Amino acid sequence: MKQEMMTIISQIKIAPKIFELILKGKLVKEMKTPGQFLHIKVPQADLLLRRPISLASIDQKKETCTVIYRVEGVGTESLSLLKKNDFLDVMGPLGNGFDTAFVKPNDRVFIIGGGIGVPPLYQLSKELKQRQAKVVHLLGFAKKEVIFYEEEFRALGETYYSTDDGSYGILGHAGNLLVKARKVGEPSAVYACGSNGLLKMVEQNFSTHPHAYLSLEARMACGMGACYACVCHLQKDETGTKSKKICDEGPVFPTGEVIL
Amino acid sequence: MNNQLKVSLPGLELKNPIIPASGCFGFGAEYAKYFDLSCLGSIMIKATTLEPRFGNATPRVAETPSGMLNAIGLQNPGLDVVMSEKLPALEKYDLPIIANVAGSCEEDYVAVCAKIGDAPNVKAIELNISCPNVKHGGIAFGTDPDVAYELTKAVMKVTKVPIYVKLSPNVTNIVPIAQAIDAGGADGLTMINTLLGMRIDLKTRKPILANQTGGLSGPAIKPIAIRLIHQVSQITDLPIIGMGGIYTADDVLEMFMAGASAVAVGTANFTDPYICPKLIEALPQRMEELGIESLEQLRKEVRENRR
Structure with missing residues (x-):
């Protein structure tokens, strides 16, 4: 399973514009590596692109995970309005941690x-x-x-x-x-x-x-390596034609690998 | 297999009309982790050019109401890698492949079209003369009827598989372009490519996309696609693969009623990676509710009722 309607356990504002969202679902079983991210469909029908948000905490016993995000625009704002027991469409975990x-x-x-x-x-x-x-x-x-x-x-x-x-x-x-x-x-x-x-x-x-x-962070579309929206150049590539995708080849890279 | 979803086009005997659109599905491998690709009608693989291309600087995507802008810039590993790695990796699926071919000059298009049909699973070519995001080639071939005619003729001479030419909506009148491509001998059309757009970041006061402009896709452009498919289907008998904002089974049927013979699904894959299998699953019931016996029957009706 790579996508689920996860249940919101709690959502708290922990600083100005910054929210802590705790989610419960079977998808948590797949979350094994810190640094991976969730690709979240914000609850507004005309916003088509998912938001990549990193996992802040994983609790396998409780089958819950936590994401912390900052409200930056209408998408994250609509996300911040969700309440306990609401459902959220989540893909992931994605990327390498x-x-x-x-x-x-x-x-x-x-x-x-x-x-x-x-x-x-x-x-x-x-x-x-x-x-x-x-x-x-x-x-x-x-x-x-x-x-x-x-x-x-x-x-x-x-x-x-x-x-x-x-x-x-x-x-x-x-x-x-x-x-x-x-x-x-x-x-x-x-x-x-x-x-x-x-x-x-x-x-x-x-x-x-x-x-x-x-x-690394990037604007993404698919989040899983198909669309090539989130590429970066490599330090050791003289041709300039090679790239790494931040979504599925990152988001974590060792130093010396990609051009920032 | 379900006969009511079968459609037959030049080179393409499709078990259903659902095709992931080029650029939105890579070379299939990523989505293969989510579902069995054999359920699809076909796949339009990512645009392939003669040489490898990095594409544009990032950011390459921006969101818009009911749509998105992209300016990827035809990033791809080049013809040799597509032939030796990407296409063979798709051979294990029961799937005819449509190879999207792009270039910056006529010689490039001809060279790729001459060779890519050698891959046993490539059953058709989608000639990309409408990419709005590259400086040379792309859309320049799709906005002038004479240029489109010459290029179509040139690639028809060398190809071993049917060629579908992908039309741009970024023209004042699409009719003469479609007629020129028809006269050039193409086997079909695919439409529409994205509409040129721009968004500006209020904090930096500059365009969000590094390329400044990008192609608008998603449900926002669906009515434009419907109108253009309807318009073009009145003036040519070439089969049309319709695309532009398909998210639901209703959207698929609306495209058919406008004059499409199959459809491609693009942006929706980003919202829901399972959208293509979901559409294939949802179509039969919706067709039954609307009294549509089969898609071939619907095509025939639409063709007979033209004008």
Whole structure:
């Protein structure tokens, strides 16, 4: 099964314009890797394209999963109006998630996130904690009031914040946090999701690191590799004709692979 | 097999009229993970050019009310890879394939048309002279009757399978183009390709699509497709594969009543990956409700009642 009418267990506004949506259904059984995404049909008939939204949390016992999204337009706005017990048309899980198989106990691992790129890093951090890694969260937000899941991240490991306006943590972007964290100790793995600027910063810092991963975002149509809407160029392709699709060959890529 | 859904077109004996449209279904492999492709009437594979093409910069898609814009730019791995990998991968399905062929000059079209019919499962070619998203070729061949006539004649000389020419709605009068293609010897028409459109991002104040313009598809264009198919079916006997915003069994039958002999389903695959099998399943009951014995019978009626 790859598509289901999932049941909404709860929907809560957790920060301005940011919603946490918990869904229940058989599709959860398929959700095994952090970093994968759901392709969600918003409840408005004239909006034809699904919205790719990353999985923030997966609970196999309860058969539930959580997505966190920001209202950006009419589609996400109509999604935000759904209530408990409403149904939602969900495809997925799609894409390849974060590789964590190589992580060993006590490995120092950096999780670098920015704004609405932070949600998939929560499930990732939970799984890294299970692997007994020492996770360091470096999270950048625009300002204090849009920060979410602070307690949840702090419960999993060291957590540092930066804000664009200096209203919480240090002033500036997550790159400033990274400089400090590297002085304490270099990471054996790095995972990042956020704006293109944040991803470029991580790419520059860890372009040859064997275990540095970036999760990309793109406008998609099919979400499953057929339409070629979400392609990116490859770093090692002189012809410029080769590409990777963010939906089914990503959304997670190792550093050094795609052009951001 | 259900006879009431069977349709017969040049080169194409289809068990049902439902064909995923070119560009919306890749080369089939992705959708094969969702359902058995053998249930389909045919597949129009992604446009194939002589050389590999990367396509346009991203963003390549944007949403519009009841529609979407795309400017993929004919990304494809080129004829050799399509012949050696993509088409053989479809041989395990009981499925005639329609190969969509594109090019930037007449020689390119001729070269691809001469060879792609060698694939045992390619039973027809859809000649793409109406792609609005490439700088050279594409739509330039589909908006001038003389150019369309010459290209049709040139590819007819070299092809081993029937050729269906894909018409553009981005013309002031589609009739002379259709007549020119008919005179050039084509075996059929497919219509309509997308309508040229644009959307602007209010935050950046610039077009959303990197290509600036893109092709509009989806239910928003269905009435235009119906009108153009109706118009063209009055002036030519060539069979028409109709497309443009099909989402329901009713849409399929409306296309037939306008003059189509089969239909292609595009944007709907993105909304619902199971839409094609669902349409095939839904058609018989809807036909019964409307007193339609078979699609061939409907085609015959529509043809007899022209004008």
